Amino acid sequence: MIEIKVPELAESVTEGTVAQWLKQPGDQVNKGDDIVELETDKVNVEIAADEAGTLQETLFEEGDTVKVGEVIAKIGDSGSGNNQATTEKAEEKSSSKEEPQEKKSEEASGSEEQTEGPGRPIASPSARKYAREKGIDLSEISARDPLGRIRKxxxxxxxSNRQKSESKPAEPKQQEKKQDDPAKPVERVKMSRRRQTIAKRLVEAQQSAAMLTTFNEIDMTNIMELRKRRKDKFLDDNGVKLGFMSFFTKAVIGALKKYPLLNAEIQDDEILMKQFYDIGMAVSTDDGLVVPVVRDADRLDFAGIEKEIGNLANKAKDKKLTLGDLQGGSFTITNGGIFGSLWSTPILNTPQVGILGMHKIQMRPVAIDNENFENRPMMYIALSYDHRIVDGKEAVGFLVKVKELIEDPESLLLEG
Structure with missing residues (x-):
């Protein structure tokens, strides 16, 4: 019998949630076939079979939490699944007829092995295991499953309900109906593991960092004209569109070189000054926000940056991002403008100490001189930073540098 265990996922990831079983008990499994998909704090991971055989048993239900190193399924030799199932049923039947003394004593002590059968509750493997550990009689449990299957x-x-009823006095009836008002229907949806992690990290970022946000605005006229002139040839030469993100990535790198504290992080009582430029790109997915990283962005040209951003965006959409795609990063860029955001205060992607927020390009009247105004395509930009190591002067200077580089895009060839 081959045990399928939860592998080492990442240094900081110790558990995951069973998102989907890709094979069912009785299915033939080839070496390398994906057995189960796990949802971790950051990405979904598929676990493959090391050997061929028949999937004999899955020990956890979808939605259950599993830890690294824990056995979650078992694979037997090809064709042995039905034989084993037949053998187990025969043994169970024989056992029920003979009623050995050791089973009687086990039942008397309150420990039980719930199995599916006439007169016995139908329960998932994880539920049976949990019931044995807690000494709980499954016949006392009400199943929410329409088919009557008891889950953990x-x-x-x-x-929980039993403990509450034992520890708390009865409350007045009018208070018991707070969550049972048919005129005010609600729907309870359990947060996914990733959404829980996002919520936790955002709260931690606000509680652990001295976060402050400063703003500026950029006249996008020159960069839009350059992009309009070059976009067709750029696409023909490189097979990828010329977007705004490559310009902003280059501008951020140029500004980070001038203000290196924004490319650092705090470790205990030390400042870790990073000598590389791994730029995170915040991407919104159906499962929540993820921040894949463009590695060594300073060594890439505009086409290289656009290709890498497109590749990471597609992997995020298809749920194919790996932990390696998300780990690290020295600074983050987020573009709320694609959703129409005009103004926002982005939250730090800790332990990073800086994040640049881009926003919607909108035509606004701009003073050209004391007498003349022109309508120009303008964008507000925001820099959130950790005031513990970044002073206001540096933060403002950083944004001014980004503004200067974007408004004079040719300079990006020299400074970006």
């Missing part, structure tokens, strides 16, 4: 969550809820 049902047992946890049953135990």
């Amino acid at each position: 969550e049902d047992i946890i809820e049953h135990e």
Whole structure:
């Protein structure tokens, strides 16, 4: 029998959630076939079979939490699945007829092995395991599953309700109806593991960093005219469109070189000055915000940056990002403008100490001199930074440098 265990996921990831079983008990499995998809704090990971055989048993249900090193499934030799199932049923039948003394004593002590069968509750493997550990009789559990299958969550809820009823006095009836008002229907949706992690990290960022945001605005006239002139040839030469993100990436790198504290992080009582430029690009997905990283962006040309951004965006959309795509990063860029945001205060992607927020390009009247105004395509930009190591002077100077480089895009060839 081959055990399928949760592999080492990443240095900071110790557990995951069973998102989807890709094979079911009885299915033939080839070496390298994906067995299960796990959702971790950052990405989804597929676990493959090391050997060929028949999937005998899955030990956890979809939605269950599993830890690194834990056995989650078992694979037997090809064709042995049905034989083993038949053998187990025969043994169970024989055991029920003979009623050995050791089983009677086990039942008397309150520990039980719940199996599916006439007169016995139908329960998932994880539910049976949990019930044995807690000494709970599954016949006392009410299943929420329409088919009557008891899950681990049902047992946890049953135990929680029992403890509450034992520890708390009865409340007035008018208070018991707070969550049961048919005139005010609600729907409860469990947060995904990734959404829980995002929420936790955002709160931690605001609580652990002395976060402050400063703003500026950019006249996008020159960069839009340059892009209009060059976009067709750029696409023909490189097979990728010339977007704004490559310009802003180059401008950020140029500004980071002048203000290196924004490319650092705090470790205990030391400042870690990073001598590389791995730029995170915030990407919105159906499962939440992720920040894949463009590695060594200072060594890439405009086409290289656009290709890498497109590649990471496609992987995020298809849920193919790896932990390596997300780890590290020295500075982050987020573009709320693609959703129409005109103004925002981005939250730090800790432990980084700086994040640049781009916004919607909008025509606004701009004073050319004391007498003349022109309508220009303008963009507000925002820099959120950790005031513990970055002073206001540096933060403002950083934004001014980004503004100067974008408004004079040819200079990006020299400074970006």
